[in-house]
Amino acid sequence: MTAPKPMTKWQASLPEILPLHIRRNVTRGPGGCWLWNRSTSPDGYGWASLNNVTHQAHRLIYTITTGAVAPGLVLDHLCRVRRCVNPAHLEPVTPAENLRRSELTAAGAKKCVKGHELSSYHGQRRCLVCKREYERSRRRGLDWESRQPWSKAKAEA
Structure with a gap:
């Protein structure tokens, strides 16, 4: 088994509440984004595992750092970067509001x-x-x- 890759200074500066294997897979992006560098879905959202359960990376990191998202709400990427997992760039909104904000849907066009x-x-x-x-x-x-x-x-x- 290979040794885990070392963390950069920036990764080490991320909240310590985040597990090491999560912090190692996030890099700094433009505009303050924290970009997920591991598995992504076909539509561009990151996937991360914790305790043998796979989660959407942005939702997992938001839950760890900020708290659980209320039932019936989704996380809207304010920066419009799907790989971004920065909790400051995420806002819990209703699915209808998320569609209205999106320029990729007819509702947001x-x-x-x-x-x-x-x-x-x-x-x-x-x-x-x-x-x-x-x-x-x-x-x-x-x-x-x-x-x-x-x-x-x-x-x-």
Whole structure:
């Protein structure tokens, strides 16, 4: 068995309440992030083990340093870096609020797929530029699909 890798001065400065095997696998990132350097899920979140139980790394470190997350809440990465495990960059929020804050979901999107700003329209967020284009194309009898940026018809033309 090989000896564990030595800790850097920065890793040694992390809260002593964190187990050594956790501190050894965190490095300093930009903007004060603590980046998890071991196993990650396909969507970029870290995985860590403690007492033979695997946890999401950010949730485990938050629980150890700050306390348990209330039932029904998730941890939102304020820095938007999924590998970040810095408890100061995490905030417990409802899943709905987490989706609203995310720019990767439709709930958090600020622009349409063509890059136009979204606006409120009958209680929904819609791209008014694309809506006008769609209505114009319908009046002219044009096929909406052929006008999309991902359309095969557009690529063949």
